Amino acid sequence: MERSVRDVVNLYNPHDPLDEAWTIPAPWYRDARIADLERASVFSTTWQVVGRLDQVRGNGQFFTADLAGEPIVVARGEDSQLRAFYNVCRHHAAAVVTEPQGCAKQFRCPYHGWTYGIDGALKGMVEFDGVCNFDRAKNGLVPIRVDTWENFVFVNLDGRAAPLRDFLGVVPEIVAPLDLEKKLRFFDRRVYTLNCNWKVYVDNYLDGGYHVPHAHKGLSSVIEYTKYTIENFERACLQSSPLSSDSSSETGVAATRQGRAFYLWLYPNFMVNAYEGVMDTNLVLPLAVDRCAVIFDYYFADTSPAAETRNKESIAVSERVQDEDVALCDAVQRGLGSRAYDAGRLSVRREAGEHLFHRLLFADLTNALNHVAAAD
Ligand code: FES
């Protein structure tokens, strides 16, 4: 008999201390019902990064995004107010905004030409005279909660969720010393598609540098592996390491990775990776139970044309690390499908971040199941 989704969730025991703990079990990475449950809970109830503030600084600027299967548009109105909406026409559900980003005075649906203000209000319907009981004021784009922190635009699909500040907890304090707003500018974006569940990528990120000496020879030439620290917070994990460069360091890596490595993960799927004058953010998005996309946004202290070559060199270093991670993650996904594997143990020295991730997931999935049960 097929196991119920609750039985699959309960294969994990969140009460084990780290030195007794197991990873979340293989079916969590392979069962489409878990992916559905995550979409309905984790991705629909937490604050999710959907874009950058620098994309919507001016009135009329907008960008579109996709979150938990929902098309979304974020726009700054003529009144300077930042708003987010479901990018779904109230007529017959077409996507109203089709460009990834831009600047507009109004939005015109490409299907039958209805127009909306950038504040979401329905402005005009073509050939709609004589339609009874239709209230234009009640047919604007459906709003979504939106807020910002640093250069990141977050939305939350859950109207009852606590404010973004509560969700972030101590994270702004941890990030404040980096002085991001003053010191770094967005430079470029890369998107990678992986053949693995999104959690495999997050696990790989949260292994406390465990895989670095084995899998990233270049990076490991500058990371002081033994001094690597891992600190858990309520919904975040900070991994940090001093960097060293000596004659054994790879030149490209040493030139673009200086100071201290700062790797911050925010539950469930956002990471901020900073070195001196260099930063990238990673947003991990599930595409299917065994596929995900990771969006890398690269920032640099100097984004002038004079710094372009150096910045591109730095991105090349990161892409090499990323290629190595992609190969590992894809292999892990295949292994999770093997009859030889159910779950694994965690390194106490290295893998406390994964332990936090798994327990937070368990809490969200359990809550969602209990809600469904209560509503039945
Ligand atoms: S679906 Fe948008 S105008 Fe018809």
Ligand SMILES: [Fe+2]
């Ligand atoms: Fe890695």
